[in-house]
Amino acid sequence: MKGSIRLKLILLFIAIGLVPLVVVVSISYLVYADNLLSITVKIAEYNSEWVVENIEKFFRNIDRTSTIIDSKSANSFLRQEYDTPTDAWNLLTLFGLYESSLLDATALQNITIIGLNGKCISSRDGFYRLEPRVIRTLPSIDAILENEADQLLDLSQRIPEYRKNRAVMETVRLGKKLYDETTLEVLGILMLDFYPEEIAKYYRNVKGDIIGRMELVNDSRRSVYVSLPRTYSVSSLRDGLTIYKPILYDGWYLRYRISSEQMQEPLQSVVTLTLFILLVSVLLIIAAFFFISNQIIRPLQILRTHMTKAAGGDFSTRFEVTSDDQVLIGLRNSFNTMVYDLENLMKQKESEHANYLQAHFQMLQQQINPHFLYNTLDTIVWMTYEKRSEEVIELVEALSTFFRLNLSRGAEIVSVADAILCLRSYLSVQKMRYAESLHYEIEVADTVRNDKLLKLVLQPIVENALYHGIREKGAGTIEISATGTEELLTFTVRDDGAGLTPDRLTEIRTMLAASDEYDQDGGGKSHGFGLRNVQRRIQLYYGSEYGLTIESQHGVGTVVTVALPRVR
Amino acid sequence: MLLLSTTIAAEMLDFVIIYPVLHPFFSSTSQGARAEAARRSDVNLSITGPSTQSPKDQITLMERYIAQGVDAIAIGPADDSLRATIDSAIEANIPVICIDTDAPDSKRAAYIGTDNYEAGFEMGRQVARHVTGATRIIISVSNLRTRNMTERVAGFTDAVADHDNITIVAIVEGMATSETIYKKIEDHIEQQDFNAIVTMDAESGPMVVRMWKAWGLDHPVFCFDDRRLVIEGLNDGIVRVAIIQNQYAWGTEAVKTMIALSRGETVPDFIDTGIRVVTPESIPDHLR
Numbered sequence: 001m002k003g004s005i006r007l008k009l010i011l012l013f014i015a016i017g018l019v020p021l022v023v024v025v026s027i028s029y030l031v032y033a034d035n036l037l038s039i040t041v042k043i044a045e046y047n048s049e050w051v052v053e054n055i056e057k058f059f060r061n062i063d064r065t066s067t068i069i070d071s072k073s074a075n076s077f078l079r080q081e082y083d084t085p086t087d088a089w090n091l092l093t094l095f096g097l098y099e100s101s102l103l104d105a106t107a108l109q110n111i112t113i114i115g116l117n118g119k120c121i122s123s124r125d126g127f128y129r130l131e132p133r134v135i136r137t138l139p140s141i142d143a144i145l146e147n148e149a150d151q152l153l154d155l156s157q158r159i160p161e162y163r164k165n166r167a168v169m170e171t172v173r174l175g176k177k178l179y180d181e182t183t184l185e186v187l188g189i190l191m192l193d194f195y196p197e198e199i200a201k202y203y204r205n206v207k208g209d210i211i212g213r214m215e216l217v218n219d220s221r222r223s224v225y226v227s228l229p230r231t232y233s234v235s236s237l238r239d240g241l242t243i244y245k246p247i248l249y250d251g252w253y254l255r256y257r258i259s260s261e262q263m264q265e266p267l268q269s270v271v272t273l274t275l276f277i278l279l280v281s282v283l284l285i286i287a288a289f290f291f292i293s294n295q296i297i298r299p300l301q302i303l304r305t306h307m308t309k310a311a312g313g314d315f316s317t318r319f320e321v322t323s324d325d326q327v328l329i330g331l332r333n334s335f336n337t338m339v340y341d342l343e344n345l346m347k348q349k350e351s352e353h354a355n356y357l358q359a360h361f362q363m364l365q366q367q368i369n370p371h372f373l374y375n376t377l378d379t380i381v382w383m384t385y386e387k388r389s390e391e392v393i394e395l396v397e398a399l400s401t402f403f404r405l406n407l408s409r410g411a412e413i414v415s416v417a418d419a420i421l422c423l424r425s426y427l428s429v430q431k432m433r434y435a436e437s438l439h440y441e442i443e444v445a446d447t448v449r450n451d452k453l454l455k456l457v458l459q460p461i462v463e464n465a466l467y468h469g470i471r472e473k474g475a476g477t478i479e480i481s482a483t484g485t486e487e488l489l490t491f492t493v494r495d496d497g498a499g500l501t502p503d504r505l506t507e508i509r510t511m512l513a514a515s516d517e518y519d520q521d522g523g524g525k526s527h528g529f530g531l532r533n534v535q536r537r538i539q540l541y542y543g544s545e546y547g548l549t550i551e552s553q554h555g556v557g558t559v560v561t562v563a564l565p566r567v568r
Numbered sequence: 569m570l571l572l573s574t575t576i577a578a579e580m581l582d583f584v585i586i587y588p589v590l591h592p593f594f595s596s597t598s599q600g601a602r603a604e605a606a607r608r609s610d611v612n613l614s615i616t617g618p619s620t621q622s623p624k625d626q627i628t629l630m631e632r633y634i635a636q637g638v639d640a641i642a643i644g645p646a647d648d649s650l651r652a653t654i655d656s657a658i659e660a661n662i663p664v665i666c667i668d669t670d671a672p673d674s675k676r677a678a679y680i681g682t683d684n685y686e687a688g689f690e691m692g693r694q695v696a697r698h699v700t701g702a703t704r705i706i707i708s709v710s711n712l713r714t715r716n717m718t719e720r721v722a723g724f725t726d727a728v729a730d731h732d733n734i735t736i737v738a739i740v741e742g743m744a745t746s747e748t749i750y751k752k753i754e755d756h757i758e759q760q761d762f763n764a765i766v767t768m769d770a771e772s773g774p775m776v777v778r779m780w781k782a783w784g785l786d787h788p789v790f791c792f793d794d795r796r797l798v799i800e801g802l803n804d805g806i807v808r809v810a811i812i813q814n815q816y817a818w819g820t821e822a823v824k825t826m827i828a829l830s831r832g833e834t835v836p837d838f839i840d841t842g843i844r845v846v847t848p849e850s851i852p853d854h855l856r
Contacts (some may be wrong), residue, residue, distance in 0.1 A: 089782035
């Protein structure tokens with residue numbers, strides 16, 4: 001049950017945490033993918049334009065080389081059938097000039113002029129001759145001569161025709177017709193060999209990160225690139241991007257291809273990042289859950305075990321909280337106060353119960369006071385010997401009344417009238433014993449006659465006055481009165497007996513004040529013991545604001561006042 | 569004492585380098601010299617020379633610097649006529665050293681450069697190794713009054729003397745001028761009296777390479793020095809062997825030696841900067 005609640009809470013936490021995140025990420029992903037596509041296309045477009053511009057600049061530079069024909073030396077070289085070393089010298093000087101100034105010297109491998117008269121010259125190989133008949137049959141020469149447009153032509157595929165075959169495999173060869181300026185007669189062709197690596201510099205130098213692959217391709221390789229669309233085509237990130245940009249010379253194109261993998265690469269990192277964030281969020285939520293659970297649920301679990309202990313009667317248990325959470329601290333304080341109070345209450349209850357049992361036992365003892373009974377029966381015996389049958393009858397009647405009222409079928413509460421009647425019976429029995437040494441007067445206000453009170457409250461007090469007051473002195477009078485106010489029922493037992501010494505009086509008062517102390521002693525030997533028993537019963541039954549007060553003066557007498565609530 | 573040394577340290581040393589002719593070949597010598605001088609705050613270096621090879625102009629230049637009272641002079645004497653001028657500088661308490669080419673009869677303190685007889689001898693050995701059959705050689709030099717040229721020719725002649733198939737047809741003096749070289753070698757091409765050529769000076773090597781291309785010749789070519797066209801000629805199969813001098817070291821060693829001399833220290837009579845034999849298969853990367 002506990003586990004399943006935790007699990008549900010965790011799942012709820014995760015759902016609350018992740019659902020908005022997933023929604024935001026998904027939307028961002030779609031927007032980003034869309035932007036990425038258009039940005040990639042724009043950048044690719046820009047980059048390829050930039051590269052094309054540079055390559056065109058490069059080609060224009062090359063094209064300018066064909067003005068070589070305008071020199072007298074070239075014209076004369078190509079027109080004269082015989083050797084013209086001075087023209088050749090001048091042309092080589094001119095080639096050297098082109099190589100070092102006009103073109104990127106590192107890009108240019110060789111410059112060659114092939115005259116239709118059979119005279120050839122190149123910057124690397126110098127002057128040589130080919131059979132004019134053979135020249136016309138060479139496919140590259142043929143391709144240039146057949147080319148109507150006056151433009152550079154790609155001859156890269158025909159390099160093996162080269163006389164000394166010095167050109168490295170990857171050479172790019174461009175060719176162009178050479179005209180006589182005036183007659184427009186074709187005198188020969190100009191061929192330029194380049195290191196493709198040097199041309200590639202123009203697209204390797206694109207600023208920023210360039211993804212994908214740029215290539216210079218040519219119409220002449222149609223067998224490889226079947227169709228060359230004039231504009232770029234884009235489908236989606238999934239299909240990748242291919243851009244063809246035409247270059248102004250001889251069907252050259254810049255082919256710029258970005259594969260779908262390359263285009264989706266940034267998206268991949270977004271996906272990876274997202275998954276990472278989701279994972280971290282789940283871990284954080286779980287961690288947070290366990291943290292909160294420790295802060296709240298754990299103390300509650302501990303509280304529950306304490307509660308169970310307390311319910312089982314173990315009130316010594318205490319609840320400790322390590323958190324500084326105000327709610328938990330309040331809970332702890334309340335719980336601890338509760339069990340503390342309960343513990344005290346239980347202790348109090350236990351001791352009250354013990355007190356009650358003892359008081360009740362003593363009351364029962366009082367009810368059938370054996371000494372009183374023996375003494376009275378002794379009195380009856382010697383009266384019978386003396387044949388004082390009148391008195392015996394009177395005594396037995398009084399004794400009978402006393403015990404009847406005293407036992408009163410086990411009832412705890414009696415009326416004031418019955419209590420006084422019972423007291424009278426007791427006093428008349430005692431009067432038989434003590435004769436002229438004992439006098440007593442009882443006065444009861446009519447208003448209180450029907451009030452109810454705990455039984456055996458007055459008799460121990462009177463007995464006390466008789467034994468410790470009158471008997472000590474030898475003779476005396478006991479005055480008993482019962483009066484009532486609106487709230488209080490008051491009895492006064494006054495004797496003019498021996499009285500108490502101040503020490504003794506203090507002792508008894510202390511004893512009375514400590515009325516709720518359980519007396520292990522239990523006996524009735526002590527002077528004030530009867531009084532204390534009464535005091536305890538009154539306070540157990542009516543509350544501690546009621547009870548006895550005692551006034552005494554040594555040699556003069558003692559007054560005990562009993563204050564009880566009025567119960568009508 | 570302290571005051572004296574402070575005065576000396578504060579005094580600038582005026583050095584001058586005078587080439588036989590202002591030719592691009594010496595630019596790496598100047599680089600070396602200037603790099604070495606730049607390491608010292610108290611060296612004031614001048615580099616000069618006649619614009620065409622002319623002993624007279626060289627003497628005029630040198631006399632001017634002697635009159636100025638420079639602290640030391642490094643010179644590549646165009647011919648023996650410089651000897652008196654060198655000695656007059658020594659008399660004026662200006663130490664003189666020779667670079668590139670020597671004037672051993674003068675009172676110059678040291679010679680820094682190639683052992684030119686040895687270099688010529690090495691060239692002879694290389695030619696003998698690379699030619700077969702009857703070989704008629706023309707030798708191109710700047711002129712036969714400059715000592716480094718005569719020494720190289722002497723070394724070369726001694727080296728090929730034992731090879732009966734090798735004959736020296738002619739020695740061409742191009743005067744380090746392209747027009748003269750072109751004209752004189754063109755004559756020999758027209759006469760067809762040779763089938764191999766050796767260039768001993770920095771200017772005729774590149775000229776020969778380009779001329780060979782213009783005429784479509786394939787007579788073996790052997791060159792001194794590392795000019796660009798000579799290296800290209802090695803690449804293109806025209807030049808068979810090039811002997812390269814360490815002219816950069818001439819500059820650095822010249823400045824070091826002049827500093828030592830100005831302090832009154834003794835210096836070695838000859839600092840050999842060495843040569844390097846280069847074939848098409850062994851072109852150093854920095855020259856490609």
